[in-house]
Amino acid sequence: MVKLSKTGWNNVIIFSVMGFILLINATNKKIFSPDEGALNEQEIALVGTQNVILTLDIHNVVAIERIGRTWRATPTHISGQALAQMMMSWQQSSGEAMVQVPEIDRQFSLDVTLDIAGQTQPLQLNFYATEQQLLIFNQLSQQWLVMPIAMYGQLFPQEIFAN
Known part of the structure; x- marks a missing residue:
């Protein structure tokens, strides 16, 4: 030794x-x-789990803001566990990048604006629901994403648009 x-x-x-x-x-x-071949079909997060959402504005109809570790919606159509689940879906959702720009009528978009902590510009997303898929256009990155249509119900629960 x-x-x-x-x-x-x-x-x-x-x-x-x-x-x-x-x-x-x-x-x-x-x-x-990631290798070069997998770059074309990669999953891209809507917000990302490392980013903190401060506010979420859906088409100037519903505004959701962070209050500590909880959320508050204005008007109060959704609250509590349902609102927390919706915001968790926003935090964890991701879609596949689209190579080809889809042909859709842009006047039927659902516009969403997100304020993210530490970012100077808000994240602006346009959602288009088709019969089979949910198309998302990120205005900051000028990129199209596609998700299964079932994600629409998780990101936008029915209670949000209730009168």
């Missing part, structure tokens, strides 16, 4: 742990980095 002082052994342990961390980090980047 090698004879080292206490500080010598501490240095050996420190450098071996650092080397192990670098090894894990390097293999993690190789395993989980």
